[in-house]
C-alpha cells in the first residue's frame with residue numbers, strides 16, 4: 620500500500636535531520652544541481668519543502684513545489700507563512716504536471732521510486748520532460764535498484780533500514796524505516812530496475828542520462844570520520860541521476 624504522507628508529515632520532516640541526509644543526500648544532490656542562481660525550478664514530490672526552500676535560498680529566481688500529499692503541502696505552506704521566501708506550493712500528482720517548458724531545472728528527491736510500474740514511471744518522466752525548457756536539466760535521487768536485500772540492515776547505524784516485501788521483482792514494495800529518537804516511521808516505495816528507469820526516461824525524451832554515486836561532504840568526513848561513511852558508500856541505498864530535457 621502507498622505511504623499516506625498526510626499522517627506522517629511532521630515525523631518525515633524529523634527524518635531529514637539524520638546526518639546521512641545532510642552529508643550525503645543533500646550534498647550530492649546540490650552538487651548535481653550546480654548553480655541554481657537565477658533559474659526557474661520545479662521541485663516535484665517536494666514534501667514539506669526541504670529542498671524547495673533550499674533551492675530558493677541558493678538563489679533560484681522562482682521555485683514551485685508540487686506534492687501529492689495535502690498534509691505535506693500544508694506543512695510547506697505553514698513554513699512559507701512563518702518565513703516567506705516567495706515559494707509556491709501546489710498539491711497535485713507529478714504524473715499530471717504540465718509546466719509547459721518553463722523550467723531550467725526539474726528537481727525530484729524520491730519521486731520516481733513511487734511509480735509502481737513502467738507506465739506510471741513513464742507518465743512521471745513525460746511530465747518532467749514537458750515541464751523543462753529546451754536545454755533544461757533534471758536531477759533526482761531514488762532508491763538504489765542495485766542495493767541487494769542482504770544489505771538492507773546496514774543502514775541501522777545511520778538511522779534507517781529497508782525491508783523487501785516478496786521477491787525482488789519490478790513493482791515489489793520496499794519499506795524504508797527511519798529510526799528516530801522516540802519513534803520509527805515507515806514509508807513504502809517500489810522496486811524498479813535501472814533498465815526500466817532508463818527506458819522510461821529515454822521514451823519521455825530525456826537525454827544524456829548519467830548515474831551518480833553518493834558522495835560525502837567534507838564536513839561529514841570532518842565531523843564523523845571517513846570510516847563512519849564506508850559501509851554506506853560501499854553499498855549505497857540511494858542513487859542519483861541527472862539528465863537533459
Ligand SMILES: C[S@@+](CC[C@H](N)C(=O)[O-])C[C@H]1O[C@@H](n2cnc3c(N)ncnc32)[C@H](O)[C@@H]1O
Nearest residue numbers: 624664665666669686687688712713728729733
Ligand atoms: C520521501 S518523500 C520526499 C519529500 C522531499 N522530496 C524530500 O526529499 O524531503 C516522498 C514524497 O513524494 C510524494 N509523492 C509520491 N508520489 C507522488 C506523485 N505521484 N506526485 C507527487 N508527489 C508524490 C509523497 O507525497 C512524499 O511527500
